[in-house]
Amino acid sequence: MPYLLLALAIAAEVSATVSLKLSDGFSKLVPSIVVVAGYGVAFVALAAVLKAGLPVGVAYALWAAIGVAAVALIGVLFLKEPINLTMIGGLVLVIAGVTLIELGAAK
Template sequence: MGAYLLLAVAIAGEVAGTVSLKLSEGFSKPVPSIIVVVGYGLAFVMLAQVLKAGLPVGVAYAIWAAAGVALVAAIGAVFLNESLNLTMIAGLALVIGGVVLIELGRSAL
């Protein structure tokens, strides 16, 4: 598997784990609690494979974190009735823009 595909799986695991953390209600609900553990486990195993595949840790972590933040915020707004205003959207755009700049900077080396 390519490093970016592995990274996508890592992001999906982290997002599933984070959303399930909210749904677990303090680990009082078994199914979401299990998804938290499995999701984070998958995320870190896949992130380790991404690094083993040669993607620099700074780039991998930046993409992983930014995509996770953006996806969790979107899922929270759409499915969990959490607020998302223009200021927050601008912040998410800046986070994503920062990751793009990190990736572009890596390409310039």
């Protein structure tokens, strides 16, 4: 159950972050509402994940890595943001770092 809640937290945070870009400085109503609601859901879900016993380091590492990768991918695919090999390398390193945190926490 904690990982399902973490998935909800990540999805809400990614939706809120993308909507932040789409809100155009909070000048567009619907994306602005998604920003506030998305971050609210994300933090409530993350709090439930931590209450359920998932270690904070593991939960936050997964949240951060998956969130960064998802927002970057959405930016490239839908918002026409540029990407290059250096950025791809950085994303690979973030994911590798979280994998190492997960492996270390499993011991």
